[in-house]
Amino acid sequence: MLARRTLSRAPSALSGAGPGNARNMATLREIELRLKSVKNIEKITKSMKLIASTKLAKAQRAMAAGKEYGIANSEVFVHASSAAPTPSNKLFIVVSSDKGMCGGIHSSVSKATRRAFAGVNDSPLLDGDNKPVEVDSATPVMVIGDKSKTQLTRAMAGNLRLTFNQIGRDVPTFADAAGVADLVIQSGIQYDSVVLIYNKFVSAISYEPTSMVVRGEAGLKESEGFKAYEMEDDFTKDLAEFSLANAIFAALTEAHACEISARRNAMDNASKNAKDMIASLQMKYNRGRQAAITNELVDIITGASAL
Known part of the structure; x- marks a missing residue:
C-alpha cells in the first residue's frame, strides 16, 4: 500500500516540474541573446574609440594650423577698429557636422544659439568687445552640418536661410571653408558682421561653445585704420571674403578636433558601460x-526516491 501511494505521487511531481524548467530555459535563452548583443556592441565601441x-x-595638428588663420584674422580686425557703433545687421553661422555618436558636441552650439536669440544674459556668445551678442528675432542663421540643422529647425525654422552638409567628412581644408564663404556671399543676405558659433577646444576631455565675429565689407570700409590708406573697392571686398574664409576654416578645424575628442570619450564611456552590463x-x-x-537534480533525486 505504501509503495502504491509513493508511485502515484511520483508522476505528478515530475509533471509539475516541467513548466518551471521550461520557463528557466526561456529566461536563460533571453539572457544569453542579450549578452551576445552587448558583447557585439562592446566590440564596435572599442573599435570606434x-x-x-x-x-x-x-x-589637433589641423587645428593648430587653422588657429594661425584665426590669429591673422584677429590682428586684421584689431587694426580695423572703429569708433562707429556696433553693426546691427548680423549673420549667424553655426558650425557642427553630419556625424553623431559624439556626446553633446552638437547640442552645445545649438543651445548657445537659442540662448543668444532668447536674450539670456549669461549667454556664452560674446562679440568683438567681449559683450553678449545682441540679436533680434529676424537675424538670419546658416548651419554647417545636419545635426545642428535638425535641432535648430524645430526651434527657429524661420531664421534658417542656408545649410551645408558633407563639409569636413575628414579633416577640413581651406577649400571647404572658401566654398562656404563663397556661397554665403552669393546668397544675397545683407550683413555687417558674421557671428561664427563653434566649439572651442579646451582639452582632450572638455570643450565649450564660443563665438568669433568677422566684419563685413562695409565695416572694413568705415574703420579708421583702412581710411588712412587709399584702396580700391575690390580690395576691401576681396579682403572681407578672404577674412570670412579664414575665420570659417579656423572654426571648422577647431570644431572637428572637438568632435573627434568627444567621440573618443563617448565611445570610451560606452565601452565601460557595456563591460559593466x-x-x-x-x-x-x-x-x-x-x-x-x-531544479533538475531535485527532480531526478525526487523521482529516484519515489521509485
Missing part, C-alpha cells in the same frame, strides 16, 4: 543556470 584616438592627433548579465546567467541545474 581606437579609430577616434588615431584621428585625434591628426585633427556584461558582468551583470553574466552573473545573472550563471545564477539562472545554477538554479536550473539544481
Whole structure:
C-alpha cells in the first residue's frame, strides 16, 4: 500500500516540474541573446574609440594650423577698429557636422544659439568687445552640418536661410571653408558682421561653445585704420571674403578636433558601460543556470526516491 501511494505521487511531481524548467530555459535563452548583443556592441565601441584616438592627433595638428588663420584674422580686425557703433545687421553661422555618436558636441552650439536669440544674459556668445551678442528675432542663421540643422529647425525654422552638409567628412581644408564663404556671399543676405558659433577646444576631455565675429565689407570700409590708406573697392571686398574664409576654416578645424575628442570619450564611456552590463548579465546567467541545474537534480533525486 505504501509503495502504491509513493508511485502515484511520483508522476505528478515530475509533471509539475516541467513548466518551471521550461520557463528557466526561456529566461536563460533571453539572457544569453542579450549578452551576445552587448558583447557585439562592446566590440564596435572599442573599435570606434581606437579609430577616434588615431584621428585625434591628426585633427589637433589641423587645428593648430587653422588657429594661425584665426590669429591673422584677429590682428586684421584689431587694426580695423572703429569708433562707429556696433553693426546691427548680423549673420549667424553655426558650425557642427553630419556625424553623431559624439556626446553633446552638437547640442552645445545649438543651445548657445537659442540662448543668444532668447536674450539670456549669461549667454556664452560674446562679440568683438567681449559683450553678449545682441540679436533680434529676424537675424538670419546658416548651419554647417545636419545635426545642428535638425535641432535648430524645430526651434527657429524661420531664421534658417542656408545649410551645408558633407563639409569636413575628414579633416577640413581651406577649400571647404572658401566654398562656404563663397556661397554665403552669393546668397544675397545683407550683413555687417558674421557671428561664427563653434566649439572651442579646451582639452582632450572638455570643450565649450564660443563665438568669433568677422566684419563685413562695409565695416572694413568705415574703420579708421583702412581710411588712412587709399584702396580700391575690390580690395576691401576681396579682403572681407578672404577674412570670412579664414575665420570659417579656423572654426571648422577647431570644431572637428572637438568632435573627434568627444567621440573618443563617448565611445570610451560606452565601452565601460557595456563591460559593466556584461558582468551583470553574466552573473545573472550563471545564477539562472545554477538554479536550473539544481531544479533538475531535485527532480531526478525526487523521482529516484519515489521509485
